[in-house]
Amino acid sequence: MNPAAAISNNLLTAAFESQASDIHFYPFQDHTNVYFRIHGKRIFYKRLISAKYQLLLTYYKFTSGMDIGEIRKPQNGTITHQESNQMYSLRLSTLPVNLMESLAIRILPQEENLSLDQLFLFPNQLNKLKEWITNQAGIVLFTGPTGSGKTTTMYSLLQTILSEKSYQTITLEDPIEKEMDDILQVQINEKAGITYQSGLKAALRHDPDIIMIGEIRDKATAEFAFDASLTGHLVLSTLHAKNASGTVHRLLEMGLKQTDLQQSLIAVAALQLLPIQINETTKRRAAILELLEGKRLEKTIQGVDDKTENAFYSFDHLRKKAYAYGYISEEIYKNS
Structure with a gap:
């Protein structure tokens, strides 16, 4: 498994286990803060060094069908992800900020557990x-x-x-x-x-x-x-x-x-x-x-x-x- 896919899998598994509805990536010059939205509340999850975030961002843009070379315009894409027996649809959105790009992921479970x-x-x-x-x-x-x-x-x-x-x-x-x-x-x-x-x-x-x-x-x-x-x-x-x-x-x-x-x-x-x-x-x-x-x-x-x-x-x-x-x-x- 390539390094970006491994980082992504660990991150998504943590988000699913936390019942997060969204993941937010907030980039700074030397690091990126990652937040989960859980039951409507935005909670800090971890800090990524910039190199890891850029690797992850490129991976997500490629797998969701976005233009990897475009960093000046907002973009949207979707990925389907299988975790154990549960299928998730991930809706991704990038936003240019201060010569960088932030990323938001909306998590949409495909098999709803709630009646x-x-x-x-x-x-x-x-x-x-x-x-x-x-x-x-x-x-x-x-x-x-x-x-x-x-x-x-x-x-x-x-x-x-x-x-x-x-x-x-x-x-x-x-x-x-x-x-x-x-x-x-x-x-x-x-x-x-x-x-x-x-x-x-x-x-x-x-x-x-x-x-x-x-x-x-x-x-x-x-x-x-x-x-x-x-x-x-x-x-x-x-x-x-x-x-x-x-x-x-x-x-x-x-x-x-x-x-x-x-x-x-x-x-x-x-x-x-x-x-x-x-x-x-x-x-x-x-x-x-x-x-x-x-x-x-x-x-x-x-x-x-x-x-x-x-x-x-x-x-x-x-x-x-x-x-x-x-x-x-x-x-x-x-x-x-």
Whole structure:
């Protein structure tokens, strides 16, 4: 085994054993600091001398299909890695900093150990999501910051619904985070002319029942997604927004009309991950959700501030409930 591959294997094994979701390489002139993100917290792992980091960086760029000679522009790539009986997809991203390059690796397990029930802290919220995806047409949006579990939730819901009924399901993703059976997965490749828009147009010709769009990034994709939902398709997608009501404001700021939202938007689920403690030890993370639907969604689209609770529970309320039940520590409750 070459030296770079040996360094990589040791590093990845440590990350997997720590249940890290990300690895960050922070380069300085004479060394590079390596950090793991574990249960949402960035933790220092070790220091590498510059020569080892450069060796590792070149190895990762080569194996993930990046241009080794390009150091002035950000690049992205993916690697699949087998560890024991578990397969991982690694999403790599470089960023030029001070005549050097930093590297970030997102770790995506391909065989999920957690069941759908374990992904959510409160089971009634999962039941609501399952109810939403029984709609034959319309759009359901999952929102939250990067790494909040949006795509994992969509995958799990799709797997659940497809285990019960046969639907023609097509996903458009950049990149494909997890390979799934019985689903047509399209890799967005803008260099090759496969954009979200062109991919969506082609997908509609395949007579889909459900379309999953990895992320709504701009007005054009948003408009196309909403148009697709109006023509008898159930569309699932993600958007970056702070909370449920912020999602509606973001869509309106993109230029979508209120009438489009009123006709197509079934509901919004904003996700936030909390580190769950069992016997004062953090075991895993589980999601709490702000769920926006029905009359409250209608009022939000109209710009009306609904002060009544109407069974709407904010992140603040849900964190308070999680703390009261002993799921999270006082520190997490106060600082999240």
